[in-house]
Amino acid sequence: MGDLVVLFDGTGVEKVRVACLKAADGSQVWGIDDTKQLSVPGLGDVWLCVVGRGVYESPDVIQEPTVGCAGDILPISFVADRNARTSSGIVGVDVRDGRPVWGFRAVADASAERTMVTAVAGCVVLATVSAPYGPQWPDRATTIALDARTGRELWRGAGVIGLAGDGESVVVARKTDGGWRPEVRDAQTGTPRWTGEHSIDGPYQHVATVADHTVLSTKDRRVTDIVRLSTGDQLDFEADAPPGLVGSEPPMLVWDSGVAWWAKGPNGFVTQTLPKGSPTKGKKRPKGLEFHALHGAGPYIWGTYKTTQESTEHDDLAGTIAVDRTGQPRSATQPGVVLADVSEKWLVVGKNGYVEVQRIKPS
Numbered sequence: 001m002g003d004l005v006v007l008f009d010g011t012g013v014e015k016v017r018v019a020c021l022k023a024a025d026g027s028q029v030w031g032i033d034d035t036k037q038l039s040v041p042g043l044g045d046v047w048l049c050v051v052g053r054g055v056y057e058s059p060d061v062i063q064e065p066t067v068g069c070a071g072d073i074l075p076i077s078f079v080a081d082r083n084a085r086t087s088s089g090i091v092g093v094d095v096r097d098g099r100p101v102w103g104f105r106a107v108a109d110a111s112a113e114r115t116m117v118t119a120v121a122g123c124v125v126l127a128t129v130s131a132p133y134g135p136q137w138p139d140r141a142t143t144i145a146l147d148a149r150t151g152r153e154l155w156r157g158a159g160v161i162g163l164a165g166d167g168e169s170v171v172v173a174r175k176t177d178g179g180w181r182p183e184v185r186d187a188q189t190g191t192p193r194w195t196g197e198h199s200i201d202g203p204y205q206h207v208a209t210v211a212d213h214t215v216l217s218t219k220d221r222r223v224t225d226i227v228r229l230s231t232g233d234q235l236d237f238e239a240d241a242p243p244g245l246v247g248s249e250p251p252m253l254v255w256d257s258g259v260a261w262w263a264k265g266p267n268g269f270v271t272q273t274l275p276k277g278s279p280t281k282g283k284k285r286p287k288g289l290e291f292h293a294l295h296g297a298g299p300y301i302w303g304t305y306k307t308t309q310e311s312t313e314h315d316d317l318a319g320t321i322a323v324d325r326t327g328q329p330r331s332a333t334q335p336g337v338v339l340a341d342v343s344e345k346w347l348v349v350g351k352n353g354y355v356e357v358q359r360i361k362p363s
Helices: 258-264
Strands: 005-006 017-020 028-033 038-040 043-050 073-078 084-092 099-111 112-120 122-130 141-147 151-157 160-166 169-176 177-187 192-195 206-210 211-218 224-228 246-248 250-256 270-275 289-297 300-307 319-323 339-341 345-353 353-358
Touching: 005 353, 028 270, 038 099, 073 112, 073 122, 084 112, 084 122, 099 112, 099 122, 112 169, 122 160, 122 169, 141 169, 160 206, 160 211, 169 206, 246 300, 250 289, 258 289, 289 339, 300 339
Parallel strands: 112 160, 141 160, 246 289
Antiparallel strands: 005 017, 017 028, 038 043, 043 073, 073 084, 084 099, 112 122, 122 141, 141 151, 160 169, 169 177, 177 192, 206 211, 211 224, 246 250, 250 270, 289 300, 300 319, 339 345, 345 353
16 A cells, blocks of 8 residues: 555464555564454454464365455454454554554354455445355355444345455345355445346356456356446456456456467457457467466556466566556566565565565656
């Protein structure tokens, strides 16, 4: 956020579970110690529950926890006690100083249920309450939408799991007699804007949500829906596989065409200017390479090159790189670097087991 970088430890290995650093020099602005309780207005002392696979001792949680800011507020899960049965909810932390601003107790009585932040959309936080945590959808779940600035409840839905958010819209899975169906809802009111016709069996079928659009696919990938969040209108496209969306400025969708397109020739990607516009293919890749778009920032698209065949001819290109909408490289390639996040000023990567923040200089 701005000139700050927030890091989470979801495994419980580190003493400091949440740390905020200055992007310019890496100095710590604030940190939340896992060995101490956090005093929250209206709740008293609670324990942060930074959700990760190590927390719930499950190889695959039912929905991916979301780490993201809503304005200046960073929503984080909490538990009242470190027991199997406890109350739980969400704390809104001011990302600038680490100070708890509000608390919302979603589970009031001691219970095996837990509260997890699953989406942040504009000024709205989606918290899903469910149990048990495992590889399948739960027997029951409730999603609660909170005002990110105050922690006030806006709406809730039984038999609903929050998946994603963007702007003033959210994407959820709703339980019906025919299975779990995807829905796009108004973030402030919970009013449905679009309901999918096919069932969604797991969170992995939500491919992406960005730039006022979401992509949902069936398990066998025979049906793919691209839906405009603000209107519920569907976007027609031609592709061999569900697109992985990336948003950049001016508003546009970018998706890598992947191995299926590379098999027909050199790999490339497709861009589409929003809200309508015509899809166009990006620059073709050297033979034997794929470009996977991961993040959009300003006019550039950040992603990775990966080799698709055993060859040393283009090994120097494998790694993280920025390109423009035509596919023209706009940064030096960084081999062996894992891309974590990016803004118009800062690039956050994983390198040799450490986090590294780099300053971006416009080309």
